[in-house]
Amino acid sequence: MQLVIISGRSGSGKSTALHQLEDEGYYCIDNLPVSLLPALVQETSRQDFSHFRGTAVCIDARNSWKDLAGFVYIVDALPDTVHTEILFLDAQDAALMQRFSETRRRHPLSSESIPLADAIAKERLLLGPISSDASLVLDTTQMTIYDLRDAIKQRLLKNSSGTMSLLFQSFGFKRGVPADADLVFDVRMLPNPHWVKELRMKSGLESEVQEFLESQPLAGELYHDICAYLDAWLPRYRDSNRSYMTVALGCTGGQHRSVYLADRLFNHYKARFPNIHVRHRELQ
Numbered sequence: 001m002q003l004v005i006i007s008g009r010s011g012s013g014k015s016t017a018l019h020q021l022e023d024e025g026y027y028c029i030d031n032l033p034v035s036l037l038p039a040l041v042q043e044t045s046r047q048d049f050s051h052f053r054g055t056a057v058c059i060d061a062r063n064s065w066k067d068l069a070g071f072v073y074i075v076d077a078l079p080d081t082v083h084t085e086i087l088f089l090d091a092q093d094a095a096l097m098q099r100f101s102e103t104r105r106r107h108p109l110s111s112e113s114i115p116l117a118d119a120i121a122k123e124r125l126l127l128g129p130i131s132s133d134a135s136l137v138l139d140t141t142q143m144t145i146y147d148l149r150d151a152i153k154q155r156l157l158k159n160s161s162g163t164m165s166l167l168f169q170s171f172g173f174k175r176g177v178p179a180d181a182d183l184v185f186d187v188r189m190l191p192n193p194h195w196v197k198e199l200r201m202k203s204g205l206e207s208e209v210q211e212f213l214e215s216q217p218l219a220g221e222l223y224h225d226i227c228a229y230l231d232a233w234l235p236r237y238r239d240s241n242r243s244y245m246t247v248a249l250g251c252t253g254g255q256h257r258s259v260y261l262a263d264r265l266f267n268h269y270k271a272r273f274p275n276i277h278v279r280h281r282e283l284q
Helices: 014-023 034-044 065-069 071-076 095-105 116-126 145-157 206-215 217-237 255-271
Strands: 002-008 026-029 056-058 083-090 136-137 165-172 183-186 246-250 277-280
Touching: 002 014, 014 026, 014 083, 014 145, 014 277, 026 071, 026 246, 034 065, 065 071, 065 165, 083 145, 095 206, 116 165, 136 145, 136 183, 145 277, 165 255, 206 217, 206 255, 246 255
Parallel strands: 002 056, 002 083, 026 056, 083 136, 165 246, 165 277, 183 246
Antiparallel strands: none
């Protein structure tokens, strides 16, 4: 059977993720106690549940803290017939605080004696055993609800073939490094099209910016060096049964250099990796 465990810090989008899986035909349960996971698997493995695509559960800091500490052992003890994917959603602390402020909801760990900032920090520690064991981590800081739904459909639900899902993501360092990045390449040493007046308002997806960067020997040298590294190591990640891989490329603003390289790498590797995607965070 297919089991998807959704976890993450409060305000990161877990409810949206669970609703998406429900729409996709999964039997979904929110706030399941970790200790009941084996019983749920046994129950939903019955023929009565065969019309569902799989089972999805949300397990987070509302659980027993003792059970959260033993999460890895409980999951490892599930039957071999259960194919388990763990999706962990996260966001930067400032984004989580803003979301709680806008919705006026109370954080599950906050109280009169525990302010919101402390509750958010404490939650990260409590969920450490789950995040460290996650199959896929998504940073939702810059995502809309629609971006998150699309990411789940593209990366989680399309990965049933067992092939490694590869994402090339461009970003701007001034807005922070994506929390879900597995490999990060800093491309800020390349000549910046921002300082060319005619290119300032364009992006790395436009031909004028691409031609400018392709005329720079340093850009070509960096591209080939990154390809050489990925050629050597992406197959190793895939052979180690890695399900997801995010390669992030960052420049200052995430508009020109990182976008150009991420898109070029996506086009270079799409013939070798059928489950491949590209995302330009700052162009969303």
